[in-house]
Amino acid sequence: MIQAVVFDLGEVLASPPSLLPGHAARLGVEESALRAHYWDGRPDYDAGSSDADYWGPLLERLGVDATPELIDDTARYDASCWSELRATARQLLRDVRGAGTTVAILSNAPVAMKVAADTAPWREDVHHLFISGTLGVVKPDHDIYRHVERRLGLEGREIAFVDDRLPNVEAAAELGWQAHHWVSDADTRVWLVGLGVI
Template sequence: MKPEAVIFDVGNVLIEWQPERFFDSQIGEDRRRAMFAEVDLHGMNDLVDRGHDFKTTIYDWAEKYPEWRAEIRMWHDKWLEMARPAIPHSVRLLRALRNKGVPVFALTNFGIGTWAIATPVYDFLNEFDHAYVSGHMSVIKPDATIYEMVEDDCGIDPAALLFTDDRIDNITAALARGWQVHQFNGPQGWANCLVSKGVLTNQEAQ
């Protein structure tokens, strides 16, 4: 079935999201490894992505680990330095789909506060027909509920939805609901997928 709508994850699909790389640049790899081994920073971020207040969540987490307080607070204070750069080819694909009139959605684990920070900086995040943002939905991928919410809202047959995400657990959950899927491991592979599905031509997918 030719897709009727295309759904993009954001982190590591449209914008690079590598907190470990950021902290390596700030405190060095050895200290970063020690901190990530002791502090569940990704679990902390999951709370933000579920809709918890951004600053309060990070700063409260920092108080649990006084020896890492300053570093943990960077997750809030320097968040925009972690969420970069954009992935230009992916952005071009988003816009090529829009130019053809293909409905394009985002389905992303993103906090309310972080989305508010990102959208003025990355203009393409405002170009989706609809952005399904986990913080506003109070549920994160790969929970089946978030996929069901997208289906109910857009009204499109799940088999006609084409979804890309870099994480296999998120892809597997979408596949279980009957979505067409592509695990993102670079924009060229995604471009090739869009061509193979008949939604873009080779020229349009450049």
């Protein structure tokens, strides 16, 4: 029986359309240029490297003076964008929690995301928040899933997992989690109903 549902955050719950246009407008750069570099170095950032280590080189590649103040402001804006959930996604969290099942988020994201998420309106709908940047390990490394199991006090077969990246889904399944490859909120709802979660 499923005791907890663990959701990814980026794309699965949050898909902010304003992310890159907003960054570009704030920085005074072309959105296409930002898009070309945004994911450079992101794996290290999600694994716990500093805001300066990620945003500093990125801003310099865009021809922007990477002052400490701008780096801090940009990191906070980025995290705030990624913490804006779609209404249908938040309803999923509420329905799972309302059914008496533990709700958790496991996200590959920087430390700044933990700060933004902890103050987001939807935080009250989530029992446990796991952010890779604070753990020093990212999906699909098995260690991060094992960490979640220990914190939840559950075996893999008792956990349902939703992620939009197939390698992350496959890694969870290898550990016995009930894993679902996200394509839409409606599809995820059907899957959770099928599991008897909601």
